[in-house]
Amino acid sequence: LGGLEAGEPPRVEPGPRALGEAGVALAALSASLTLALLALLLLFAWRARGKEAGGEKEEKRGRGGIPQREALPQDRVRRAYALALKALKAEGLPRFPFEGPLAYQARVARTFPKAAPDLARLTGLYLPVRYGGVVGEECAGEAEEALKGILSVCSTSGSGKA
Known part of the structure; x- marks a missing residue:
């Protein structure tokens, strides 16, 4: 029986298959975090593009120093x-x-x-x-x-x- 006693559950030892699954999970987590950071960076760049290019009307200071568009x-x-x-x-x-x-x-x-x-x-x-x-x-x-x-x-x- 290949060293297994009758009635004993087989022992699971970490091997190439178990390590491979953990590696795939870590790679997926890393890719997810990278995509989230990239999306955040694109959002900031998109919001800042109009201000740098002069695309928005000049802002005035309203009550309490809050900027307001003309x-x-x-x-x-x-x-x-x-x-x-x-x-x-x-x-x-x-x-x-x-x-x-x-x-x-x-x-x-x-x-x-x-x-x-x-x-x-x-x-x-x-x-x-x-x-x-x-x-x-x-x-x-x-x-x-x-x-x-x-x-x-x-x-x-x-x-x-x-």
């Missing part, structure tokens, strides 16, 4: 429109959820004619941004000027109802 023209138009809505709401003219920008503009023109020209101009600049268009710096500046007009009318009127 606002895009579309964002400036959206902000101007939102602030105009807020001012008109304070005058008693909120925009209803079912009301589109043009319907709101028409209602404001009927009930608060002093704000109508500036709101019409601001709405005309807002519509392309809201529905998928792109605007430039000039449009953003115009939107902010229209907002100033609306704010001045709202602050001096005392009541939006004419």
Whole structure:
């Protein structure tokens, strides 16, 4: 029986096969760690590429020294429109959820004619941004000027109802 007593389990001694399996496991672990480090390195390189090449807009320092990107023209138009809505709401003219920008503009023109020209101009600049268009710096500046007009009318009127 080859040196085995009857009823004894065979003894397993480390040999070439057992060592080979451990070597394969170590090689797989090493390859996994190498791939993870490579992926991390690529992620850092990808995130840093835009900053070095000047691909991002110049950052400004906001509250608490936190860097902030310069606002895009579309964002400036959206902000101007939102602030105009807020001012008109304070005058008693909120925009209803079912009301589109043009319907709101028409209602404001009927009930608060002093704000109508500036709101019409601001709405005309807002519509392309809201529905998928792109605007430039000039449009953003115009939107902010229209907002100033609306704010001045709202602050001096005392009541939006004419």
